[in-house]
Amino acid sequence: MxxxxxxxxxxxxxxxxxxxxxxxxxxxxxxxxxxxxxxxxxxxxxxxxxxxxxxxxxxxxxxxxxxxxxxxxxxxxxxxxxxxxxxxxxxxxxxxxxxxxxxxxxxxxxxxxxxxxxxxxxxxxxxxxxxxxxxxxxxxxxxxxxxxxxxxxxxxxxxxxxxxxxxxxxxxxxxxxxxxxxxxxxxxxxxxxxxxxxxxxxxxxxxxxxxxxxxxxxxxxxxxxxxMPKYDSFIELVNLSTIQAMENNNVQINFVAKVLNTTPRMLQRDLKNRGITFKIILNNVRKNFAKKHLRNENLSITEIAFLLAYKDQTSFNRAFKSWTGLTPSDWRKQYNSDKMNKYC
The missing domain is CATH 3.90.1520 (H-NOX domain)
Incomplete structure (x- = not known):
């Protein structure tokens, strides 16, 4: 994205x-x-x-x-x-x-x-x-x-x-x-x-x-x-298919490959040729959606972990901290504090 x-x-x-x-x-x-x-x-x-x-x-x-x-x-x-x-x-x-x-x-x-x-x-x-x-x-x-x-x-x-x-x-x-x-x-x-x-x-x-x-x-x-620089629309399609996979609570490469009408091996090869991996794309999708959901105070951290297709909240906490250096709870507190200061 x-x-x-x-x-x-x-x-x-x-x-x-x-x-x-x-x-x-x-x-x-x-x-x-x-x-x-x-x-x-x-x-x-x-x-x-x-x-x-x-x-x-x-x-x-x-x-x-x-x-x-x-x-x-x-x-x-x-x-x-x-x-x-x-x-x-x-x-x-x-x-x-x-x-x-x-x-x-x-x-x-x-x-x-x-x-x-x-x-x-x-x-x-x-x-x-x-x-x-x-x-x-x-x-x-x-x-x-x-x-x-x-x-x-x-x-x-x-x-x-x-x-x-x-x-x-x-x-x-x-x-x-x-x-x-x-x-x-x-x-x-x-x-x-x-x-x-x-x-x-x-x-x-x-x-x-x-x-x-x-x-x-x-x-x-x-x-x-x-x-003009060439933009590869294939990456955009993989992004969209990964979002669909997450919404179906199935973020395995097999699911994404099926959506794209290809095989997991061919998908991995095509991504490698473009200098990227499925894991990187999945992490980017999850990170962007995690921040989106954390802005919504009505969603608990456990619910967000489920929406991102994690097995449990601990796995989500660990992944989110590796991306941002903060736990989801701390990131939410910092976001709310920054938002309040902006309008004070």
Missing amino acids: KSFLKIKSVRSSLTLLLDDFCKIKGLSSSQHSVYTLNDHITFGEWLKKIQRINDQHPIEGLGLEIGALVQPNHIGIVAYIAQSCNTLSDYIDTLSKYEKLWFNYNPKKIHFGENLFSISWDKPAYLQAGLYVEETSIVEEMQVSIIYHHLKQLVDSEENFFHRVELAIPEPVNIDKYTALFNCPVYFNADKTKIILPKSLLETKLKCYDPALLEILSEHANILLQK
Whole structure:
């Protein structure tokens, strides 16, 4: 799960979008570094910048407001390629091919139906462990808002773009802000974030079609794409399968291998080739979930040990102390003390 936060990234120019929002709202800027044109920052660093803004300006729909300020320079070369495309269909192809140059998150999937098509992406494994929950909700809102406003910039049309939006975030108290922006039904607590659009929009002409510029920009984007670090989605799948194994109280490698439709020997070999072991992945999953559960005062240490698929509390205590240097009880006391001091 941590590998996702270290290897996945966003284009550094998106921090300028956060900076612009801070200036408008009179907030302390999230921008502290000078980046070159094609720099990226890790996803973990990006989430911390979002966290800092949310601490100062905690409102529902924060991501919608940040995304509404998007301009082509925030997205970079992908936006300029999109501007040079002929139709919205070309733009969708560009989004699929080059998205990681500006937002290297979970890959977007395009599905075409009879009358509708959709753009969707999965939730990352770290979210299930309770990491960066609020910040990720803001990022989900921001992505959908950026796509919406970027489409508006590309097309001269008053026609509704979105048919329906499904957000993989908790339902807010007031959903009017969401439905008013997208002018369509918006659903929450979805398994994945999904934007559904009318298929008829695909033939919509874009207003700045330039085939010569499109070719030049695409060639440059292909070069940049080759330089991007490769993220191995296999590790993310093993993380997700290990979480499933823990929830089934069976954290044996045999169970995880079966979920992944492979054998324990092949799974061990594939992990070894990537410089990691199943034991390390299992410990990371357990450690993240242990901290999540310890924040919940309604759960006893014994109950947490059971949720993490340990045979007994003693085994959990021993493992947790090896990770943090503290017993689960001491870690919980320290967490509660730090939380109290923060709000005093």
